Amino acid sequence: xxxxxxxxxxxxxxxxxxxxxxxxxxxxxxxxxxxxxxxxxxxxxxxxxxxxxxxxxxxxxxxxxxxxxxxxxxxxxxxxxxxxxxxxxxxxxxxxxxxxxxxxxxxxxxxxxxxxxxxxxxxxxxxxxxxxxxxxxxxxxxxxxxxxxxxxxxxxxxxxxxxxxxxxxxxxxxxxxxxxxxxxxxxxxxxxxxxxxxxxxxxxxxxxxxxxxxxxxxxxxxxxxxxxxxxxxxxxxxxxxxxxxxxxxxxxxxxxxxxxxxxxxxxxxxxxxxxxxxxxxxxxxxxxxxxxxxxxxxxxxxxxxxxxxxxxxxxxxxxxxxxxxxxxxxxxxxxxxxxxxxxxxxxxxxxxxxxxxxxxxxxxxxxxxxxxxxxxxxxxxxxxxxxxxxxx
Ligand SMILES: Cc1cc2nc3c(=O)[nH]c(=O)nc-3n(C[C@H](O)[C@H](O)[C@H](O)COP(=O)(O)OP(=O)(O)OC[C@H]3O[C@@H](n4cnc5c(N)ncnc54)[C@H](O)[C@@H]3O)c2cc1C
Numbered sequence: 001x002x003x004x005x006x007x008x009x010x011x012x013x014x015x016x017x018x019x020x021x022x023x024x025x026x027x028x029x030x031x032x033x034x035x036x037x038x039x040x041x042x043x044x045x046x047x048x049x050x051x052x053x054x055x056x057x058x059x060x061x062x063x064x065x066x067x068x069x070x071x072x073x074x075x076x077x078x079x080x081x082x083x084x085x086x087x088x089x090x091x092x093x094x095x096x097x098x099x100x101x102x103x104x105x106x107x108x109x110x111x112x113x114x115x116x117x118x119x120x121x122x123x124x125x126x127x128x129x130x131x132x133x134x135x136x137x138x139x140x141x142x143x144x145x146x147x148x149x150x151x152x153x154x155x156x157x158x159x160x161x162x163x164x165x166x167x168x169x170x171x172x173x174x175x176x177x178x179x180x181x182x183x184x185x186x187x188x189x190x191x192x193x194x195x196x197x198x199x200x201x202x203x204x205x206x207x208x209x210x211x212x213x214x215x216x217x218x219x220x221x222x223x224x225x226x227x228x229x230x231x232x233x234x235x236x237x238x239x240x241x242x243x244x245x246x247x248x249x250x251x252x253x254x255x256x257x258x259x260x261x262x263x264x265x266x267x268x269x270x271x272x273x274x275x276x277x278x279x280x281x282x283x284x285x286x287x288x289x290x291x292x293x294x295x296x297x298x299x300x301x302x303x304x305x306x307x308x309x310x311x312x313x314x315x316x317x318x319x320x321x322x323x324x325x326x327x328x329x330x331x332x333x334x335x336x337x338x339x340x341x342x343x344x345x346x347x348x349x350x351x352x353x354x355x356x357x358x359x360x361x362x363x364x365x366x367x368x369x370x371x372x373x374x375x376x377x378x379x380x381x382x383x384x385x386x387x388x389x390x391x392x
Contacts, residue, residue, distance in 0.1 A: 002026045003317070006128060008120050008145060009138035010038075012047075012097070013285025013302040015104045017136060018113050019060035020310035024317065028132070029108070032119035039102035039199070042258040043168055046194050046207050047097050048180060048296045050377040051090025053303040060306075063107055065095050069195050069202055073179030074373035076359060079186065082242065083363040085177055086373025092180075094196035094205065096168070120145060126277050134321050135281045136309070141265060143287035148270035154341045160264035161292055161348035162189060162209040165219045167232055168196065168259035171251035172204035172243065180296070180376070183240055186350065189216040190294065191240050200255040206232055206243070209294055212264075215239070219262055228260045229253060267291050269341055272305070272333065273326025280326050284309050289337050291344045297379055301340050308332040339383035343375075346386050355386060 003025050007014045010031035018027050033041065048071065049057070058064075070091035076083045109115055120128065125145060129135055137144050174195050175181050181193035194205040210216035218235065222228050233252065236244040254260055272288040274281055285302040312329045319325070346352070351359075362369035375382030 003133040003321075004028065005134045005136060005313075006030060006132035007136045007138055009140055009143070009285070009287070010101060010105055010115075011044075011138060011140050011285065012299045013140075013287075013306055014136075014138035015101060015108070016056070016060060016062070016303055016306040017138065017284060017310060018108050019062050019104075020306055021313065022108070022111060022113050024314055026114075028114040028116055029105075030116045030118055030120060030128075031105075032117075034117055035102040035105040038105075039098050040258075041098060043166065043261050044097045045299070046094060046166060046192065046196070046205050046293070046296065047100070047299050048092050048094045048194060048376075049303070050092045050300050051088070052377065053300045054090070054093065056303050056307050063103055065093065065100075065197065067093050067095070067197055069174070069178055069197065071179045071195065073177045074376055075175060075179060075181040076362065076369075076372065077181070077183040077242065078356075078359060079184075080241070083359055084366070084369035084372075085179065086362065086366075086369035086371070087177070088179070088373050088377055090377065092377065094194050096196060096198040096203075099197075099199050129277050129279050129281070134313075135279075137281060137283040137287045138285050140286040141290055144270065144283050145287070146274055146276050146281045146283065148272060148274050148283050148288050151269045151271055154269035154338060155267065156345060157267055160212070160266045162294060163212055163217055163219075163264045164262065164293060165208040165210060166261050167206050167228060168198060168200075168203040168255040169206055169229075169232070170200075170203060170253050170255055171248040172206070173246040173248065174204065175246070179373075181243070183242075184351070185216070185239060187211070188214040188239075191243070192296070193243055198255055198259075200259075203255045203259070206236070207293075208235065222262070225254045225257050225260060265290065265292050267341070267345065269337060272330055273323065275323055280322050282309065282326055282329060289341070291341055292348050294347045295340070295344045295379065295382070296376060297340050297344060300379075301337065304336055305333050336380070340379045343379050343382045343386055352386065358385065
C-alpha cells in the first residue's frame, strides 16, 4: 500500500509537491481557497520562474504555458542611469498565480490527487497528524501551522524592510529585449517591471519595493483600483521616467479590479522539520523559508526545496519517516537556503561598494552584464559576488 501524505496549502510549494509526489504516494492537498476563489481573487505575487524552476516544472510533468513573451534579460538602472540589459542563459516566465494555481488544481484532481477544501485551524493539527503518514506544511507566509524552530542566524530582521506595492497593468509598451527591468533608487526603494501572462492577456507588472516612510511609500490607505492606478501614474512620472514614457496614458489601467496588492514581508527562516505529537512534520516554501521578495526568489526557492524534499521522500520510501528524514531534507537544502537568504537580505540594505563597481562595469562589458543577470537565475553566483568578491 502507498504511504499517504497530507499537504496543507495549494500555492507554489503545495502544488509542485503534489505533482512531484503523486506517482509514488497517495496525496491529499488541504486548501483554504477553491480553484475558482483563487482564479477570481486578488493577485498574490509577481512570480518570476527562472530556468531551473521551469526545468523542474517539466520534470514534474506540470502544465506548460503558451508564452510568446518569455523573459530573456535583466535590465539594471541605478538612479536615472540605465546601465545595461544582461542576457539570461535560459528564459524565465511569469504566469499570474491565480491562473497557474487554479489550472494546476483542476489538472491534479483529474490526475487522481485528492483535494480537501478546508482552512486548517490550530485545534485540528493533532487530529490531522493521525490521519496521514506525513503532514507537509505549505501554508506560505501566513503560516507556519506547526512550530518549526526559527534559525536566528538567518533571520536578522524584526520588521519588514520594504513595503510591496504591485499592479498588473495594461497599456505599458514593453522594454526590449523583453525581460525584468530593475530600477534601484538608493535610500528610497526599487521598481521591478515584469511582463507577465494572465487570464486577461499579457500585462506589465509594476512592482514597487518602497522603504517604509520614504518617498516611494505613498500608497498607504489606497483601496480602489482607480486610486491605485492614478498613484502609479504619479509615481512613474516622478521617479521612473523611462517607464512613464512607455505608458499609453489613455489605455493605462489595471488588468482587473483585483489586479493590485499591497503587503510587507518580515523574513524568517525556520528549520523545516519538527516532531509534533511523536510524529515528523516537514515544511516547504514560505512557511519555513520566507524571504523578502526583492530578489524574486520565493517561487524558485520553493521549487528547489520541493525537489529536495520529494527526492528525499522517495529515497526513504521504505524506511521510517522520522527526524532522520527531516534532518536529511534540511541537510540537502541548508546551504542553498542560506545563500539565497543572505543575498536577499543584503539586497534590502545599501549596495556594497564592490557591487556598485561591478554594476558600473556591466555598462561597459556585456559579459559582466550577463553574469549579473544570471545572479537571479542562480543565486549562488550572486552570493559569491556579494560575499566572496571573486566575480570581476
Ligand atoms: C509582492 C510579492 C512579489 C513576489 N515576487 C516573486 C517573484 O517574482 N519570483 C519569485 O520566485 N517569488 C516571488 N514572490 C514570492 C512567492 O510568491 C512565494 O515565495 C511563493 O508563492 C511561496 O509559495 P508557498 O506555496 O510557500 O506559499 P503560497 O504560494 O502563498 O501558498 C500558500 C497556500 O496555503 C494556503 N493556506 C494558508 N494557510 C492555510 C490553512 N490554515 N489551511 C489551508 N490552507 C492554507 C493558502 O491559501 C495558499 O494557497 C513574491 C512575493 C510577494 C509577496
